[in-house]
Amino acid sequence: MRSSCSLQATPGSFAGRYHAVHGDALYSKKDIPGAIAEYNAALGASDGGAEAAMLQLKLADLASNEKAKP
Numbered sequence: 327m328r329s330s331c332s333l334q335a336t337p338g339s340f341a342g343r344y345h346a347v348h349g350d351a352l353y354s355k356k357d358i359p360g361a362i363a364e365y366n367a368a369l370g371a372s373d374g375g376a377e378a379a380m381l382q383l384k385l386a387d388l389a390s391n392e393k394a395k396p
Contacts, residue, residue, distance in 0.1 A: 342371035346381060353388075362388055 337344035349364030365385050372378045 342368045342373075342377065344368075345371060346377070349384070353384075358388055358392065 345364045345368035349361045349368060352358075352364055353361035362385065365381050365388070369378060369381045369385070372381065
């Protein structure tokens, strides 16, 4: 029998990392607008540093790929 547990976890202090990983998952599913939204949310929740730089690189890469589409 399947359990229908519907826990709604909140990422709390891991919100930035949560959004980044969710963005990666959406990117792998080819949901580019969703990935961009999640990366922006992660960037907003980050405290700067290396993770923010990585998110900015991901966003720049997605933007350049969107511009290259016919």
